Amino acid sequence: MNTDKHSQNLKKEDYLSHIAFDSVIFGFNGKDLKILVLQYHNTGLFALPGGFVRRNESLDEAVSKGVVERTGIDNIYLEQFQTFGGLDRFDSKAMERILKMNGLDPKANEWLLDRFISIAYYALINFEEVNPVPDALADSIEWYSFEELPPLMMDHEEIVQKALETLRANLDRKLLGMNLLPEKFTMRELQNVYEKIMGEPFKRTAFQRKMLATNALIRHEKRFTGGAHRAPYLYSFKTMVKDRS
Amino acid sequence: MNTDKHSQNLKKEDYLSHIAFDSVIFGFNGKDLKILVLQYHNTGLFALPGGFVRRNESLDEAVSKGVVERTGIDNIYLEQFQTFGGLDRFDSKAMERILKMNGLDPKANEWLLDRFISIAYYALINFEEVNPVPDALADSIEWYSFEELPPLMMDHEEIVQKALETLRANLDRKLLGMNLLPEKFTMRELQNVYEKIMGEPFKRTAFQRKMLATNALIRHEKRFTGGAHRAPYLYSFKTMVKDRS
DNA sequence: ACAAAAGTGTTACCTCTACACCCATGA
DNA sequence: TCATGGGTGTAGAGGTAACACTTTTGT
Numbered sequence: 001m002n003t004d005k006h007s008q009n010l011k012k013e014d015y016l017s018h019i020a021f022d023s024v025i026f027g028f029n030g031k032d033l034k035i036l037v038l039q040y041h042n043t044g045l046f047a048l049p050g051g052f053v054r055r056n057e058s059l060d061e062a063v064s065k066g067v068v069e070r071t072g073i074d075n076i077y078l079e080q081f082q083t084f085g086g087l088d089r090f091d092s093k094a095m096e097r098i099l100k101m102n103g104l105d106p107k108a109n110e111w112l113l114d115r116f117i118s119i120a121y122y123a124l125i126n127f128e129e130v131n132p133v134p135d136a137l138a139d140s141i142e143w144y145s146f147e148e149l150p151p152l153m154m155d156h157e158e159i160v161q162k163a164l165e166t167l168r169a170n171l172d173r174k175l176l177g178m179n180l181l182p183e184k185f186t187m188r189e190l191q192n193v194y195e196k197i198m199g200e201p202f203k204r205t206a207f208q209r210k211m212l213a214t215n216a217l218i219r220h221e222k223r224f225t226g227g228a229h230r231a232p233y234l235y236s237f238k239t240m241v242k243d244r245s
Numbered sequence: 246m247n248t249d250k251h252s253q254n255l256k257k258e259d260y261l262s263h264i265a266f267d268s269v270i271f272g273f274n275g276k277d278l279k280i281l282v283l284q285y286h287n288t289g290l291f292a293l294p295g296g297f298v299r300r301n302e303s304l305d306e307a308v309s310k311g312v313v314e315r316t317g318i319d320n321i322y323l324e325q326f327q328t329f330g331g332l333d334r335f336d337s338k339a340m341e342r343i344l345k346m347n348g349l350d351p352k353a354n355e356w357l358l359d360r361f362i363s364i365a366y367y368a369l370i371n372f373e374e375v376n377p378v379p380d381a382l383a384d385s386i387e388w389y390s391f392e393e394l395p396p397l398m399m400d401h402e403e404i405v406q407k408a409l410e411t412l413r414a415n416l417d418r419k420l421l422g423m424n425l426l427p428e429k430f431t432m433r434e435l436q437n438v439y440e441k442i443m444g445e446p447f448k449r450t451a452f453q454r455k456m457l458a459t460n461a462l463i464r465h466e467k468r469f470t471g472g473a474h475r476a477p478y479l480y481s482f483k484t485m486v487k488d489r490s
Numbered sequence: 491a492c493a494a495a496a497g498t499g500t501t502a503c504c505t506c507t508a509c510a511c512c513c514a515t516g517a
Numbered sequence: 518t519c520a521t522g523g524g525t526g527t528a529g530a531g532g533t534a535a536c537a538c539t540t541t542t543g544t
Contacts, residue, residue: 016262016263016360016362017261017262017263018261018262018263018264019263019264019362053330053362055360056332057332058330058331058332059328059329059330059331059362060330060331062330080327080328082325083304083325083328083364084304085298085303085304085305085307085364086303086304086305087301087302087303115261115300117261117264117298117304117364119328119330119362173414186523187523187524188522188523203507203508204522204523204524205507205508205509205523205524205525206506206507206508208523208524208525209506209525210506222514224515224516225515226515226516227515227516227521227522228515228516228517228519228520228521228522229514229515229516229520229521229522229523230513230514230515230521230522230523230524231514231515231522231523232522232523232524233523233524431496432496432497433495433496448534448535449495449496449497450496450497450498450534450535450536451533451534451535453496453497453498454498454533454534455533467496467541467542469542469543470542471542471543472494472495472542472543473492473493473494473495473542473543473544474493474494474495474496474541474542474543475494475495475496475497475540475541475542476495476496476541476542477495477496477497478496478497
């Protein structure tokens with residue numbers, strides 16, 4: 001949970017009360033699968049980037065805007081995967097602390113201390129294009145790989161877990177790999193993405209054939225890396241179709 | 246969208262504003278796949294059974310309670326599948342009419358006319374056990390098969406569509422058939438469920454083998470129907486495990 | 491005996507896997 | 518020419534699908 005860039009504008013009447021969103025933003029730096037985590041000013045509290053929904057925008061618009069603001073790129077693959085509505089999922093003391101540390105009056109922003117239901121989305125982005133931007137209440141937003149995630153607020157660790165599960169379940173059904181890679185990539189790079197997401201190694205030759213069999217790749221010129229070996233082909237995905245379901 | 250049984254209790258302060266749920270309740274009568282649709286008093290408006298979330302109950306609890314109240318049975322397979330948050334998804338005029346026709350003052354229940362985000366669930370139940378119960382605002386709740394669905398309010402047709410898609414996508418991954426059948430059933434009955442859900446016929450022998458290969462069925466005594474043919478075995482599902490993901 | 495539906499055996503086919511082999515590249 | 522990693526050919530295993538055959542039941 002998190003706020004708009006212009007925190008002074010967090011007026012109750014502009015937003016739908018009790019409704020928040022959280023986003024699990026995945027990026028792949030060529031080696032590791034990472035997610036964006038932000039830290040609130042002077043509190044030591046870590047959380048997923050999130051926000052609230054304005055009365056005059058749809059849920060999808062709100063989330064899209066939030067993710068674009070944090071990453072600096074638009075045209076992002078975004079997918080809603082679950083809504084979290086447990087009774088335990090608000091921590092008014094932590095929220096109060098966050099507001100105070102940002103010089104905001106908790107009394108004047110009482111609606112933020114109330115119970116929230118959060119709609120969770122995951123995003124897949126091309127790591128290279130991103131320049132993460134913290135919002136007004138947070139002083140840092142950084143990439144963390146799964147092995148070194150800091151402890152997250154409230155139920156955010158559960159949200160991350162569920163995001164990863166959903167991503168895994170969808171990986172074969174949809175062509176998700178494309179959203180984590182630059183436009184052109186080698187088969188080895190594609191395999192790396194798949195292995196990091198699934199958390200297990202694949203056989204090189206079987207992977208290659210499986211991918212080619214999907215008929216979704218275009219083969220381009222070779223990439224001469226300077227390595228003392230055969231130059232691999234570059235590939236790109238045929239269409240911008242992200243969902244084949 | 247819909248209300249609690251005791252509509253006089255629909256006090257704003259008891260509920261989370263802007264948040265509703267809708268449920269697509271599937272049942273199988275041995276021949277057709279049907280869903281429960283309710284009709285509001287004197288309005289000709291059809292809608293999915295739904296409700297609101299009390300401040301002191303979790304989202305899942307609220308939905309579960311709502312579905313149990315309408316069907317009269319508990320221990321129902323329930324799965325959240327999507328949250329709908331479009332700007333178009335409120336129709337204050339229709340809601341006003343519903344309130345008026347039920348002798349409620351729209352002014353006193355103004356929060357119900359506001360914009361709502363709805364978390365949608367689907368439920369799978371054993372048709373035979375159900376005795377559908379309309380809530381206070383509705384005068385009927387009835388089974389409709391997909392071919393004869395009445396026009397539904399707001400985005401409820403989209404919700405039904407998405408529920409069916411999700412059910413189809415999950416059918417193989419999870420053992421969902423079990424929730425739509427009585428405890429013991431024949432292979433032909435199980436195949437009927439699958440065919441109705443997927444909307445396509447399966448080969449009898451292939452289906453039988455595929456099901457037996459899952460190793461999830463127990464074979465019981467035969468059922469002598471009086472038909473002039475070999476009596477089929479009865480089967481039941483091995484475990485109450487509903488999710489193998 | 492016969493018709494109807496249930497259950498199973500068999501064969502052909504297809505797919506996937508493993509392994510080997512060849513290819514291209516720069517040192 | 519050697520080491521390294523990329524691409525493809527092939528044979529065997531395993532799984533799937535189609536079809537026929539057998540079994541069981543009530544008329």
